[in-house]
Every structure is written in C-alpha cells, then in structure tokens.
Amino acid sequence: MNPVGSDVSRGKESEAGRREHVLDAALLIFARYGYRKASMDDIARAAGISRPGLYFHFASKQDLFRAAVTRALDGDVAAAERALSETGRPLRDRLVEAFDHWTGRYIGPMTQDIALVIESNPDLLEPMAGEYATRFAGLVTDALTAGVPVNRGGVASDVAQTLLSTAMGIKHEVSSREEFLVRMTVGVGLLLLALERAP
Amino acid sequence: MNPVGSDVSRGKESEAGRREHVLDAALLIFARYGYRKASMDDIARAAGISRPGLYFHFASKQDLFRAAVTRALDGDVAAAERALSETGRPLRDRLVEAFDHWTGRYIGPMTQDIALVIESNPDLLEPMAGEYATRFAGLVTDALTAGVPVNRGGVASDVAQTLLSTAMGIKHEVSSREEFLVRMTVGVGLLLLALERAP
DNA sequence: ACTAAACAAAATAAGCATATCTTGTTAAGT
DNA sequence: ACTTAACAAGATATGCTTATTTTGTTTAGT
Numbered sequence: 001m002n003p004v005g006s007d008v009s010r011g012k013e014s015e016a017g018r019r020e021h022v023l024d025a026a027l028l029i030f031a032r033y034g035y036r037k038a039s040m041d042d043i044a045r046a047a048g049i050s051r052p053g054l055y056f057h058f059a060s061k062q063d064l065f066r067a068a069v070t071r072a073l074d075g076d077v078a079a080a081e082r083a084l085s086e087t088g089r090p091l092r093d094r095l096v097e098a099f100d101h102w103t104g105r106y107i108g109p110m111t112q113d114i115a116l117v118i119e120s121n122p123d124l125l126e127p128m129a130g131e132y133a134t135r136f137a138g139l140v141t142d143a144l145t146a147g148v149p150v151n152r153g154g155v156a157s158d159v160a161q162t163l164l165s166t167a168m169g170i171k172h173e174v175s176s177r178e179e180f181l182v183r184m185t186v187g188v189g190l191l192l193l194a195l196e197r198a199p
Numbered sequence: 200m201n202p203v204g205s206d207v208s209r210g211k212e213s214e215a216g217r218r219e220h221v222l223d224a225a226l227l228i229f230a231r232y233g234y235r236k237a238s239m240d241d242i243a244r245a246a247g248i249s250r251p252g253l254y255f256h257f258a259s260k261q262d263l264f265r266a267a268v269t270r271a272l273d274g275d276v277a278a279a280e281r282a283l284s285e286t287g288r289p290l291r292d293r294l295v296e297a298f299d300h301w302t303g304r305y306i307g308p309m310t311q312d313i314a315l316v317i318e319s320n321p322d323l324l325e326p327m328a329g330e331y332a333t334r335f336a337g338l339v340t341d342a343l344t345a346g347v348p349v350n351r352g353g354v355a356s357d358v359a360q361t362l363l364s365t366a367m368g369i370k371h372e373v374s375s376r377e378e379f380l381v382r383m384t385v386g387v388g389l390l391l392l393a394l395e396r397a398p
Numbered sequence: 399a400c401t402a403a404a405c406a407a408a409a410t411a412a413g414c415a416t417a418t419c420t421t422g423t424t425a426a427g428t
Numbered sequence: 429a430c431t432t433a434a435c436a437a438g439a440t441a442t443g444c445t446t447a448t449t450t451t452g453t454t455t456a457g458t
Contacts, residue, residue: 056400165369401458423435
C-alpha cells in the first residue's frame with residue numbers, strides 16, 4: 001500500500017481552494033481502494049499534503065468521505081442541471097448529457113466502483129445519497145414536463161422513472177462510458193418518442 | 200448449518216423425475232446460501248435423499264450446480280417463449296409476463312440472490328449464462344418485430360435492448376416481484392408506444 | 399495554514415496450530 | 429435405485445499470538 005507517484009497534479013495557479021483539491025484527491029483514492037482500504041496517508045499523499053494537514057481540514061475519515069461524496073454528487077447534479085437548462089439544444093441531447101454526468105462518469109476500469117463504494121457504505125451517507133437521486137429524478141421529470149406541451153396522466157414522471165431504470169441497467173451492462181452514451185442515446189430517443197406521442 | 204424441516208414437499212404422485220426434484224431443491228439451497236456455503240448435505244437433505252444418493256445423480260458439486268442453473272434458465276426461457284407466443288393476447292401483456300419469467304422470479308427476500316450467484320460464479324457457467332440471455336433477447340426482439348407492421352432501421356432490436364436494460368435497472372431498484380411488475384408494465388407500455396409510432 | 403516528528407490506542411493483518419466440515423468414494427445392504 | 433455407515437484428503441473455520449497499520453492527537457516549528 002505505497003502508491004508512489006500518485007500525486008494529483010496541482011499548480012499554484014489553481015483557482016479552487018485547497019479543500020476542493022483535497023476532496024478531489026480523496027474521491028480518487030476512495031474510488032480506487034474503497035473506503036476501508038483507503039488510508040488517510042494514501043489520501044494525504046495523493047493530495048500532496050501531510051496527514052496531520054488532512055485533519056486540519058477534516059475532523060475524521062468519515063467526515064472526509066462524506067465531504068468527498070457530497071462534493072461529487074453536488075457537482076454531478078449541478079452539471080446535469082446545467083445541461084438540462086440549455087433549452088436551445090434538443091431535449092434529447094440535454095438528457096443524454098445529464099445522464100452522462102449522473103451515471104456515465106462512473107463507468108470505466110478505474111472509477112467503476114465509486115458508485116459501488118457509495119452503495120456498499122449505506123451507513124456512512126444515508127439518506128444523503130437517496131436525496132441526490134431524488135433531486136436528479138426531479139430534474140429529469142421537470143425537463144420532460146417542460147419538453148412536451150401537455151402532460152396527461154403524469155406521463156412525464158413515468159418516462160423519467162423508466163429512463164432512470166434504463167440508465168441503471170445500461171450502466172451494469174456496459175464497460176465504457178462511450179458504450180453507455182451510445183446505448184443511452186437510443187433509450188432516450190425511444191422514450192422521448194413515447195412521451196411526445198403519448199395518448 | 201443444520202436447516203431442519205427444509206425438506207421440499209414431494210409426494211409419490213409427482214410426475215417429474217427424481218432428478219428434476221433434486222435440481223429444484225438444489226437451486227433453492229444455492230439461492231439461499233450461495234454456491235460456496237451450500238453443502239451437498241444441505242441439498243441432499245432439502246431433496247429428501249442421502250448425500251451419496253446425490254452423487255448417484257451428479258458427479259460433483261459443480262456438475263449439480265451447472266445442472267440446476269441450466270434447468271432454471273431453460274425453464275425461464277421456455278416460459279417466456281410460451282408467454283410471447285400467445286398471439287391472441289396483447290403484446291404488452293405478453294412482454295410483461297415474459298420479463299416476469301426471465302427476471303421477476305428472482306426478486307424477493309429469499310430468492311433475490313440467485314441471479315447474483317450466477318453472476319458471481321462466472322467460471323462455473325460461462326459462457327452458458329450469456330447464451331441464455333442472448334436467446335431471451337432474441338425472443339423479445341422477434342416478438343417486437345412481429346408485433347409491428349414495418350421495422351425501419353431495426354427499431355425493434357433497439358427497443359428490445361432498451362427493454363432489457365430497463366428490466367435490469369428496475370430489478371436493482373425494486374424489492375418485490377409485484378413492484379417489478381408494476382414498473383415493468385409502465386416501461387413496456389412506453390417503449391411499445393415508441394415502437395408503434397417510430398418514424 | 400500548514401509541516402515534520404512522534405505517540406497512544408485501536409484496528410487490521412499475518413502466522414499458525416487445531417478442530418470441524420465437506421467432498422468424493424467405497425462397501426454392504428435392501 | 430437407492431440407503432446407511434464409514435473413510436481419506438482436502439478445504440474451511442476457530443482461536444490465539446504477534447506484528448504491522450492506521451487513526452487521531454500533540455508538540456514544536458516555519
């Protein structure tokens with residue numbers, strides 16, 4: 001457990017605070033090793049600071065973990081919201097991008113288990129994670145509702161919920177972010193078709 | 200590890216052979232304990248036969264496991280095929296039932312990890328499991344293709360693939376078979392709408 | 399707003415001997 | 429076409445001791 005050269009590149013020109021930099025490094029290490037096997041020393045080294053320095057920013061490992069995941073989820077939801085709000089672009093593209101931020105980011109050889117880390121440590125951040133999921137679902141539902149003239153019988157939320165499940169399923173089936181995007185584009189296209197032409 | 204009274208009820212009137220009865224019991228035990236923790240003794244007791252009797256039917260534990268899973272998958276695919284072939288019924292209902300046989304069965308407090316057992320023992324039954332999935336996907340695609348007059352640009356297979364992912368996703372979100380069916384009905388309804396009104 | 403050095407307490411890992419379980423087989427019987 | 433009884437070999441679990449890590453804190457320094 002001695003990851004040499006795993007320092008996160010960071011010049012003095014960084015506009016983000018040290019705190020944010022540390023959280024990014026922490027998320028990387030947590031994603032790589034899981035909560036249990038990631039040591040504060042690993043994270044401190046990855047962030048390029050000393051271990052006591054870590055404790056200057058965060059009271060405990062749990063605290064750091066919570067902060068790192070919160071930051072990631074905050075960023076994901078914000079990015080998704082940003083993408084969905086660009087009403088000039090086709091709804092289809094905005095939805096795909098939103099799902100990419102929410103789910104697609106966490107697919108791949110290196111980061112593939114970060115979602116798993118969150119899932120398998122429910123005690124550490126419940127009900128936080130669930131709330132973010134609800135928020136994202138709300139964003140998608142809103143975008144869908146706004147994207148069609150009428151909303152008879154709450155079709156938009158049905159489409160949203162189905163889309164969320166589809167994204168979940170695709171995530172489990174694919175092994176790369178590109179594949180996720182291709183499959184998700186198809187799914188979004190089909191379900192938008194259903195929404196537009198709903199009875 | 201002494202499950203008393205876990206005998207599988209079985210009268211002498213059973214039309215199915217003893218072999219099938221044993222496989223059913225084995226699947227139950229494998230599902231409950233996982234491959235590793237399920238002992239041949241557990242299975243023999245559940246099947247109501249002696250442990251050497253088990254070895255009369257199956258050469259090894261792996262053999263038994265493979266046979267049990269094969270039987271289950273065979274049954275699931277056959278049931279799905281049967282449901283899909285009842286062309287008098289609405290396609291929607293047939294699809295939901297097919298997915299119930301394929302996925303819905305394996306949701307619930309007791310049997311929820313049988314799919315997990317299959318997934319987490321890839322060495323024991325690959326590429327078998329993948330082949331069944333492909334077969335089921337083919338059945339769904341065929342039913343969709345037959346269900347609509349024209350099939351421009353392979354929409355049917357797109358819908359099929361998306362539906363498979365949706366089912367996967369719902370399965371991971373839901374905790375009861377009933378909930379699965381409700382959610383799946385919505386998903387099937389929407390994607391059929393997309394298929395029917397595809398450009 | 400940190401660093402390096404050092405520390406206690408607790409958790410985790412490693413090693414190892416012993417006990418229990420499990421697999422697969424055999425034999426004798428019905 | 430099975431049963432019970434018994435067995436060897438191997439795997440797995442258990443308990444225990446000893447090392448190593450890791451967390452969280454402190455102190456002194458820049």
